[in-house]
Amino acid sequence: MLASLIPVLLCIALGWFIARIGWVRESSIKDLSNLVFLVLTPALLFRTMGSVRLQELDFRPAALYFAAVGVLFIATMLIRGFSTRSAAEALSCVFSNSVMIGIPIISFVFGESALIVLFTLISLHSLVLLTAATLVFELADARDARARENAVVVPLWRTVLQAARKSIIHPVPLPILVGLLFAQTGLSLPSGIDKGLQMVGSALGPMALLLVGISLAYTHVGRNARTAVSIALAKNLVLPALVLLLSPLFGVSGLALAVMFVIAAMPVGANVFYFTQRYGVMQQEVSASIAASTLLALLTLPLAIWIAHWIQT
Numbered sequence: 001m002l003a004s005l006i007p008v009l010l011c012i013a014l015g016w017f018i019a020r021i022g023w024v025r026e027s028s029i030k031d032l033s034n035l036v037f038l039v040l041t042p043a044l045l046f047r048t049m050g051s052v053r054l055q056e057l058d059f060r061p062a063a064l065y066f067a068a069v070g071v072l073f074i075a076t077m078l079i080r081g082f083s084t085r086s087a088a089e090a091l092s093c094v095f096s097n098s099v100m101i102g103i104p105i106i107s108f109v110f111g112e113s114a115l116i117v118l119f120t121l122i123s124l125h126s127l128v129l130l131t132a133a134t135l136v137f138e139l140a141d142a143r144d145a146r147a148r149e150n151a152v153v154v155p156l157w158r159t160v161l162q163a164a165r166k167s168i169i170h171p172v173p174l175p176i177l178v179g180l181l182f183a184q185t186g187l188s189l190p191s192g193i194d195k196g197l198q199m200v201g202s203a204l205g206p207m208a209l210l211l212v213g214i215s216l217a218y219t220h221v222g223r224n225a226r227t228a229v230s231i232a233l234a235k236n237l238v239l240p241a242l243v244l245l246l247s248p249l250f251g252v253s254g255l256a257l258a259v260m261f262v263i264a265a266m267p268v269g270a271n272v273f274y275f276t277q278r279y280g281v282m283q284q285e286v287s288a289s290i291a292a293s294t295l296l297a298l299l300t301l302p303l304a305i306w307i308a309h310w311i312q313t
Contacts, residue, residue, distance in 0.1 A: 011210050026218045029214060041204055044201030046179040058117075076093050088275070088279070089231060091272050099208070102263050122173070123173050126173060221288045221292050222288065227288070254312060262301075
């Protein structure tokens with residue numbers, strides 16, 4: 001099973017190499033990210049979920065995952081105090097790179113059947129985490145705003161509702177939901193369209209991993225190393241440990257537990273950085289933590305996959 005990591009590491013290393021020799025410039029990263037998230041990812045998500053019946057889905061693995069996330073998020077907030085900075089750090093500790101790195105690794109290691117378990121989680125991942133984080137951010141920001149004179153406080157319900165809407169109308173959850181709705185009709189895609197979506201979706205794995213390597217080549221941890229490493233350790237090691245610890249309470253085992261465990265061990269997702277940009281807090285620290293946790297994952301993911309193999313058997 002660990003041999004399945006070789007193509008993953010090779011793609012990441014190749015991406016890093018072609019960036020270092022100047023074949024791909026830093027200014028191209030955003031365009032490549034758009035290609036991955038707006039084209040390749042929706043094609044794979046829609047095609048996979050377009051043949052899944054709702055009664056076949058098991059939401060217990062996702063419930064287990066979010067329980068572990070909740071424990072670590074609340075613990076981080078209690079330790080760091082109630083502020084927008086601590087909320088940004090807490091979100092970094094629990095938000096996995098479940099798409100760009102998660103999908104290709106789960107596919108390579110566990111096979112196509114495991115993707116349904118993963119996509120069930122992904123359909124809720126951003127909606128639950130970003131909406132909950134928005135609530136915490138806005139509560140902390142509103143408390144600070146009340147302390148300032150002439151500050152305009154936007155109603156909390158409006159902000160949270162907007163965050164929930166944006167989390168659904170998004171290139172990751174939306175094709176999953178549309179695919180599920182299509183599957184319930186009992187219809188099948190025309191063979192030409194289905195084959196085209198398969199071709200586009202199959203490019204996601206290598207393209208996303210190449211992009212990870214390219215991004216690493218242009219990212220520097222620098223003076224934020226201490227914060228970045230602490231976040232990386234919590235994300236890559238503590239969160240998967242919590243998933244394993246809480247699994248008996250939810251009755252999750254076998255392949256489903258193995259998938260949730262490995263996804264919990266993924267590095268920090270890029271959505272956290274975009275979130276901190278919106279609130280103008282901890283942008284450099286979070287950017288450094290994404291790089292640090294991705295580098296650390298090169299060491300911790302093989303261990304996580306070995307444990308997952310033991311869990312599955």
